[in-house]
Amino acid sequence: MAHPALKNAWPIPRRIVQRTRGHGQGFITRLMSPADLGQALKPFVFLDIFDADRAMLQAVERSGGMPIHPHSGVATVTVITQGHARYDDPAIGAGEIAYGGVEWMRAGGGVWHGKEMTAGDVSRMQGFQLWLALPPELENGPAESRYIDAGDMPYAWPAHIIVGKYGDVRSPVPAPDGINYLLVTMRPGESWSYAPPAGHSVGWLALAKGMLDAGSTVSAGEMAIFENGEAPISLEATGSEDAVFVLGSAVPHPHPLHLGHYSVHTSAEALAAGERRIAELGQKLKEAGDRQTASGSVPVFR
Template sequence: MQNVTPNSENSVSLRPAARVVAGHPSADGAGVKIHRVAGFQSADFSPFLMVDEIRSENPDDYIAGFPPHPHRGIETLTYMLSGEFEHQDHLGNRGAIREGGAQWMRAGRGIIHSEMPSQGEGGMHGFQLWINMAAKDKMSTPDWRDLQPEQVQERTLDAQGSMIRLIAGTWQIAGESVSGPLLDAASEASVADVRLAPGADVSLPLPEKHTVLAYIYRGSLATERGTVTRGNLVLFGAGESLQLRAPADGPGEGTGLLLLRGAPLNEPVAHYGPFVMNTREQIEQAVRDYNNGTLTD
């Protein structure tokens, strides 16, 4: 795949694969095993901060979940491919999402919540994205809502059965503008689950100024930087259209990836544990507020 410079009104520039970011094993919550790609200090990730993947058939790897803990200054989006997770927070929100569902949370000035598996066997495969909030919104009112699988819009991408599930944001699919129901961030953060048949080659128009990332969770993705395998993230350069190719000799199940895009915030990032602000002083204030019980006031 080559980056094409427009030379007529009918040509478009393709986004090149600018770099590949490797994921790594980690743990969070009460010892949940995850695979993580973090970009807190990478301006070219903005507005995204982190992608965590939970993937295990062993309940011991995830059953302890994420007991009550605080956040400030971010939004999160949790998306499940299999298994179930239940959210509860200090505002009284409570809801479980199952296979194919998602939930969005705005921490704003402060939220205390838990995320716990609601099934003890059968395996777990899902993701949580951390999305930065603009400085002007970081102390806004917390919010939460869920999206059950039947609410997710799906569109076919080619005759081989490749498809896209639209979770958040507005996407142009075959000339039609289609919106996923989650997220209303100033960053225009948008999320889709793309599933490519072996040998598929599809193109999607995307806003030229948006950051575009693809996290491969199944199979592999063919790029001009070589074949990118599962558990890694591709960061694409500037352009008007994104070309996604699944190797023809890949596994029969094809390629699965989370496609992320959003307007970069171009603001400083200060991060400590569950808090993401703009300055170290704001982080210190968040810690004090949590310790003295006023984080959610």
């Protein structure tokens, strides 16, 4: 048993100050956007959770799937919590992304995407897509994509390190410094205290499955935002099934958010440059014609 004086010296865990279940359309629920929680949690500016059974996946495929659309000024990070997705890009290769793997796409000055991954032959597919606001030196820079299999992603119990560094373990994803993004599974009854790196005063989590005690109960489908600070985030998996969630912490993004339809930039000038590049790429995309691969995916257009 800890001595009372020592116990009182331990950091007080961070409290949840806001929570949301977002708003959904079909199998996608938007938990955060740049116009709402993204203003408080930047560089994390957008978060969707998607959850589709086989019938939904087949219906999406029959309807033509997600439309190709542009981005600039952000990076997108996609992780799978159940099932798997296939990717096929002649410039990068082909493979599968399942739990623990990641699709990283830095839009930079502009890209068009939306069909680079297709659902695998699974009964259910679930996961998260996150947007990160980029700093001025990257927001109008070159675009890049990486697909990293779970076997090549580092793990430090209880988390795959998707972005950033946790302890001595660093992700291979080439994200800007000052951002951690973890994919975590905890078994019922397990406890974990996440100690953020120095300066990471932004903190949040979103739960895909199970239940967590984070000072109060967080249940599946919910996003919880923690008070600003650098105190630990203390969690216990409760309920009868594993708790599967993503957790983000970061140094606050010091720039205002200038928003386009699919873009987030640090200034009006940078946004205008990104939108010009998107328009130029859009014209070239039309001229490129059918780019569908044999597996049915369409590579990112940079």
